[in-house]
Amino acid sequence: MNPDSIRKLFEQVRHGNLSPDGAVDRLRHLPFEDLGFAKLDHHRALRAGMPEVILAENKTPAQVAQIFSRLARHGGNVLATRASKEQYAAVKKKIKAAEYRELARAIVLKRDHNKYGKGVIAIVSAGTSDIPVAEEAVVTAEVMGNDVMHLYDIGVAGIHRLLAHSETLTRARVMIVCAGMEGALPSVVGGLVGVPVIAVPTSIGYGAAFKGVAALLGMMNSCASNVSVVNIDNGFGAGYVASLINRL
Amino acid sequence: MNPDSIRKLFEQVRHGNLSPDGAVDRLRHLPFEDLGFAKLDHHRALRAGMPEVILAENKTPAQVAQIFSRLARHGGNVLATRASKEQYAAVKKKIKAAEYRELARAIVLKRDHNKYGKGVIAIVSAGTSDIPVAEEAVVTAEVMGNDVMHLYDIGVAGIHRLLAHSETLTRARVMIVCAGMEGALPSVVGGLVGVPVIAVPTSIGYGAAFKGVAALLGMMNSCASNVSVVNIDNGFGAGYVASLINRL
Amino acid sequence: MNPDSIRKLFEQVRHGNLSPDGAVDRLRHLPFEDLGFAKLDHHRALRAGMPEVILAENKTPAQVAQIFSRLARHGGNVLATRASKEQYAAVKKKIKAAEYRELARAIVLKRDHNKYGKGVIAIVSAGTSDIPVAEEAVVTAEVMGNDVMHLYDIGVAGIHRLLAHSETLTRARVMIVCAGMEGALPSVVGGLVGVPVIAVPTSIGYGAAFKGVAALLGMMNSCASNVSVVNIDNGFGAGYVASLINRL
Amino acid sequence: MNPDSIRKLFEQVRHGNLSPDGAVDRLRHLPFEDLGFAKLDHHRALRAGMPEVILAENKTPAQVAQIFSRLARHGGNVLATRASKEQYAAVKKKIKAAEYRELARAIVLKRDHNKYGKGVIAIVSAGTSDIPVAEEAVVTAEVMGNDVMHLYDIGVAGIHRLLAHSETLTRARVMIVCAGMEGALPSVVGGLVGVPVIAVPTSIGYGAAFKGVAALLGMMNSCASNVSVVNIDNGFGAGYVASLINRL
């Protein structure tokens, strides 16, 4: 974080070893990163409590374990998403404190127990098959220091189940809604609450569900104005965005 | 409807002018329709009260007027869908009794005032822009002899508007739900009632609504089991199917 | 079904233990479901004979068995669709009376033998590969108390096979037509009968069949006005809608 | 907002004019909305400063003027999006204070000048053609009581233009990024800041841009974890979501 090369330049100028013009010229050829890094540093502070994240899918257990333990050296929380039990076993050998959240398919190392979120993040999932995606959001939000509330099995075709929870919903500071098939739940929830809703289409369904495309399109066209959308099955992204909002 | 040619064949056989084998041979070469028509006639009876229908779109006013007046000779109701004012003017000159239903863009000649439907058909439309499609369904169902009830502006993001009508909804014998954008309304309505719901995706929306495709996919994947779907903007088809159901 | 909490509220008011204003206030904070449930109850009656349904796909045998036996306690019929033999074995251990309908991949517990349907539901399937989807519709309709007739192997390219059954077709009160590939059969059948036709696109075919998309589009654009459509391979949905229609 | 009908019920019970059971029964048949509205009221408070909104597109000038003046009676801000000059002229006749924001194609009536947003919303647009969508977001956020900063013409192919503003970007509490064509800007911006980024794909581009689909897909797959997405050209939605976030 210490831009030594630039300071040296200034010192050479001060000592008259280098003219200002020569210094400008030298500056032009310095590797960009030094300064860039420094410059981009301002918002680093905002990143306190941010977990280091690995997308475990398509990596070998050995690779996941190696990356995980390297990231663990930074001292903060570490999260591996879409991780298998085999990958967890490999991580566990190196990092005893790592836990496996099976439903969410996530490996978690939680050392920073500060609460960064100011309120509750409510996560609603439409069907039982949507739960893993919702749980990925739950784990992400927890690792990022939030209080999380997960409401299960709230489908639009049984709207009274949702309404029964409306009191609860109004307590949330930000919401995540996971749904497959027609993906209508975020619109209904969005109409009931006055806070931002992050919609997560899931790949649940068959036939014309097209692995989440029907749900994605439904959510993009939500008639509720407080809905924004992340990628199909991207529980992590929803949890991440919701956590950033909850810190504000 | 009088299969003369076949009767003549039988008479020739009776009078010995033709052998049975020769008759079979001749029968083989008769135009199929005569017999076919007769055969297919059984369910004609079911068709009492069915309107003659013209898809006016892409036809000239003169063509619509000509077809309309030809169909009017059958004595039953006549319906022209997707019709313009110009087309109506041309029809009106030939058939004084024809009316124009502007909202539905339909020309109607109603002479058969029997009630064929046994109950009420409830038609729900999500937004104001969906009303023309819903009205096409209304007109179709009325022309086919049904009591129709149209509930306007019932969006999923304001679910209480729907719930306020739930008493009313339970009176319907069959329902039609028209919605564009995310097309979520049929799922919600379907979950509230125990009767068949005909869903009509409309081309209302922009961007990722893809002219009704998002709504169509949403409805195909409805988590309510009592929903079946017709083509985008096909208010006529929905009204037709609902009318057939309401006659049962 | 007894909204006790609300009655208690009224009793407190009658006994002067609670002022009307206080009661209104308390009502505001009651869980919504109680009232909602009561309200939504009107059409519950319509639901007599409706089976409890489980989508077995993507569930473990243990999960299916647990849910199945829990639903069986309600005393009505239970249906598990897209179920494997392994899932059936697990169910069978808990519920002796459960049967496996292999062709339809359905587990059935039938205890209510009432006939709720007023007429015959005719189910037509285009090719041998479409039979499992058709059989799912058959089982669903039977579990919901209908007389069902299944016509096999009726392709549009051999139209005489269909015409040979036209007498039979006219006896049906509602029809289900299952077809993959070009999905043309519902149009042809729809033209022959005067009753509602539920079309089910199947994922049968290869290449440009796109796992049922070609059939789905064909059916959405049917030139027969009495056709509405459910999701690809959704035999259950078709059977459910047809059963509701047949009760009217 | 005063649930009189319910209070009257309680009073009848108190005065012995109605038994608790009779009251429960009557409650069942009350229009749902009264109670529902009350119930849903909790988060109404959150809605202070929310504008009444009209989607002017596809409405006649007369219709827009009529709806606009009706909404204006509520006393709050009113916003009509996708509005033409003709529509504005019609509104202007009825509501003198209404202004036209031409770039954003918005009609605005601003009477509530409170600041509801706690920080600055930064809105970045990629090309000149994306400005109208960005301006719709600007107007929406302003009408909802936010400080807004709009950075123009920041394309990913000229990354230094973005970096030149990085100091500024870090001051934003929430960001909106509008881009057409490949829609890459939200990923780059997302990587530079630690706050939530609302991405708006625009329909700008040609050929394989597919009217915003390429940008939409790019944004859905953003490798920056703090990005969520709204519909193509939906500047209003982005402004709305960002405003909700900025109030937290």
Add this chain to the structure above:
Amino acid sequence: MNPDSIRKLFEQVRHGNLSPDGAVDRLRHLPFEDLGFAKLDHHRALRAGMPEVILAENKTPAQVAQIFSRLARHGGNVLATRASKEQYAAVKKKIKAAEYRELARAIVLKRDHNKYGKGVIAIVSAGTSDIPVAEEAVVTAEVMGNDVMHLYDIGVAGIHRLLAHSETLTRARVMIVCAGMEGALPSVVGGLVGVPVIAVPTSIGYGAAFKGVAALLGMMNSCASNVSVVNIDNGFGAGYVASLINRL
């Protein structure tokens, strides 16, 4: 057609003015076309009676007239497809004998009245809106020297109309079937006849017809084995292929 340059080469060799090796070398650098043209000439003979064809769409009347009159110099038939009345007027000024086939939007100059086709080409169109495409096929086949039979308004939902013509159909040596919407007609026709069927999807329909895509997919997946397909609205291509088949 006279490959002079090559003959000269041989003559130079014969007269000793060029060595064989030198000749081979020179041959290498000759413009390819001379020889290629000669070589490709064998099947030219097959092309007797083939019309010269112009796709008039997107050309100015002047351009069409100029190309038309240049092609007319070859002495054979000339056909301009997708031509407007204005384009015809311009052609007519230069080529008095040119006729306009309005329904088919084709300009025709027919001078070769030989019959090249051995049998009858039957062209079936599903709805009135499909007639222009079918007529383009009719004109093409006629210009190429065939007897053509056009059956109008034969939809699959009224299968008896088709069956009534089955005698006629069996007289055809090759068939063309034009249909929009679900495009099911070629399958049905294909099942009734034993000759090749060229299917033409038309762009007729709305909503999920997707401008002919639904019909195209339906035809690609036809369960009749004797069906092959040309592009959407490509009546010319169908007429061309059918004509080639009818010459065999």
Add this chain to the structure above:
Amino acid sequence: MNPDSIRKLFEQVRHGNLSPDGAVDRLRHLPFEDLGFAKLDHHRALRAGMPEVILAENKTPAQVAQIFSRLARHGGNVLATRASKEQYAAVKKKIKAAEYRELARAIVLKRDHNKYGKGVIAIVSAGTSDIPVAEEAVVTAEVMGNDVMHLYDIGVAGIHRLLAHSETLTRARVMIVCAGMEGALPSVVGGLVGVPVIAVPTSIGYGAAFKGVAALLGMMNSCASNVSVVNIDNGFGAGYVASLINRL
């Protein structure tokens, strides 16, 4: 083939046991098929030499063997496409004379050795991976009594390989061209020959080949007018259509 029921009707009339009117009435209620079958018989004759065909895919070896042996009783050729070695083994046990064409994945029983095709069918395949599809066309055409010529590995990027065969190509009476990836070969071949070309897109390729969609679209838009197209990987269909053409 003997319509006994109809003959009996005529005999009853001749013997005065039935009046002509009564006979017409009875005829109306006869099963349609009898007459239909007779009527449709005309083109049966055209079907001499047509193989009985089974799509073996998705059938068990036992099923294939059972259907194969049943069809074998008709005395003609039998063809099972997309058949595995296991299916062949099962067939072989019942029908000793059945052969397995491994490259084409086809089981063939050839007993009718007549030549029904008048000329040669040339089948061109673009890459080695396209050969199985081409071989399916080869086997189909052979089983239907044609002389077949298969040209391998003729890609458009090595156009000289194609030109080297141009002499040979001109000998064909009808052509089949199989190509995956960009599917350009039929256009090039179509431009070189004057006979009908049946194009078969194959699912060969990766990425934006989309399992044959790129090739299919390429072929649908061929700038050669003598090209028509069958489904992706449908070698059978191409061989069938080509055989019908070659019989003319």
Add this chain to the structure above:
Amino acid sequence: MNPDSIRKLFEQVRHGNLSPDGAVDRLRHLPFEDLGFAKLDHHRALRAGMPEVILAENKTPAQVAQIFSRLARHGGNVLATRASKEQYAAVKKKIKAAEYRELARAIVLKRDHNKYGKGVIAIVSAGTSDIPVAEEAVVTAEVMGNDVMHLYDIGVAGIHRLLAHSETLTRARVMIVCAGMEGALPSVVGGLVGVPVIAVPTSIGYGAAFKGVAALLGMMNSCASNVSVVNIDNGFGAGYVASLINRL
């Protein structure tokens, strides 16, 4: 280009008015662009002869004229693509030397007449309708200082026309191939030459051409290894890339 602010910093340090540490700190907060611009300058030199470019589409004549004249001040060449005659008229008033290339729909101001390209860029277009796109590439390449050769009307279905030019083709140092419909030409050309081929799909075609998608897919899947692709109708991009290659 003179980073004054930085030089001043160094001078302050030299004069002892600022400590090196203070300077580093100040540097951190300088607008990034100053330095960034300098840094990114290295490859600016590579940009000599690069035209300033305006995408005129969707801009008013006044806007185009204003931007054009501002860019003209830089002293280099200026190019406006997709420009109308009206836009040209507006530009012409301000910049007398601007020319309009009608076929290419381009406004050109050419002042730098240096040849930057080392060889010839050959541009091949498939049909007459593809010429505008090809001409956009021609103009772009010319403005960037290249010798350009345009071969018209070279379709794959008339392969001899291409082969006739093969001698010419081999003289090109880089090639651009523009084609609509099936987009097969780049594969064929790619197979004939050993230089890089830039393929441009055009939106020419109808039906399943899908406005250039079929051509785009064809080109992405080219079996010629020397082909890369730009966006549909993007003649400018192809000319730009080819010019960069030709400078190497």
Add this chain to the structure above:
Amino acid sequence: MNPDSIRKLFEQVRHGNLSPDGAVDRLRHLPFEDLGFAKLDHHRALRAGMPEVILAENKTPAQVAQIFSRLARHGGNVLATRASKEQYAAVKKKIKAAEYRELARAIVLKRDHNKYGKGVIAIVSAGTSDIPVAEEAVVTAEVMGNDVMHLYDIGVAGIHRLLAHSETLTRARVMIVCAGMEGALPSVVGGLVGVPVIAVPTSIGYGAAFKGVAALLGMMNSCASNVSVVNIDNGFGAGYVASLINRL
């Protein structure tokens, strides 16, 4: 390479054994390839150093080994892409010098160690999962005689990593950029350099990444003018095109 048959023709003419006309006639019927090959030979010279290439995917180890050893006889470099370890083992047995590049899944036989490329090809990959595709490009470019530089893990969301390398990037003569998900990297890189950029979309990502389609569309619509694109995962094609460019 020695067109003997043609020379013999010339010798017969010289010796008077054949008239020029007879020779022309005979020439017409010679296999085309002889001459074609000679003619196409001009650019053969350009092909020095071009590897012989096998697409190993979907071939058996035996097939790959056989083709590989046959191609190895030509004396140049041989490259098998998408090859498995099993395929390599089979090749290794026949060709001892063959190496396996595991990351790239390529089998390489490098015997020609000439440098054909004039500068450095820089290959940038966005994420770790994109490395195999990038490595295929690396291997291809090396086998074709280029100096290659591979920059790993340069994502757009961490733009400083890219900028840190900007000095290095400016040294490249041509660039390849591989990226999945939103595929934004080529636009950013393209904006930083003045040389041609070959973009390779990869199939990395999930949900709305659609196996590389999102990245492909992003790259097709790049706002950087120096970008052209190859097929999804086509590292080989990118390496090939870049090598051709680097030779110029």
